[in-house]
């Protein structure tokens with residue numbers, strides 16, 4: 001048994017951090033649901049306010065690889081393809097991860113004058 005913030009956690013239970021409640025906290029991220037990539041410009045997060053890869057001894061060991069892969073993929077995808085979502089008004093689902101309910105169904109066309 002352990003006490004955490006006034007709650008009793010029985011022996012053998014698992015306690016998970018609900019990362020979304022941190023990343024969607026409007027006191028940390030004003031208007032958190034707005035798509036606003038500029039919110040990251042020159043932004044240095046305060047400790048434990050930005051945890052996409054977890055933290056501490058269970059920090060995701062693949063985090064640098066994942067960021068590199070995402071950067072390479074986005075470079076080629078955004079420069080080389082046109083994307084048209086088939087259901088742009090499709091609502092979001094939140095479990096296990098936030099995403100459109102249709103899994104972002106889209107028509108993808110390779111650009112003819114692609115430089116990627």
Ligand code: HEM
Pocket residue numbers: 051052053054055057058059060061062063065066
């Ligand atoms: C965008 C991509 C990724 C995200 C958002 C992500 C996120 C996470 C998160 C939140 C955890 C749990 C941390 C915790 O339990 O507190 C985790 C664990 C883990 N991730 Fe990732 N991850 C990503 C990619 C990867 C990749 C590419 C690899 C391996 C090549 C990887 C391997 C692992 C492993 C092995 C663990 C378990 C670590 C442990 O329990 O000690 N992840 N990841």
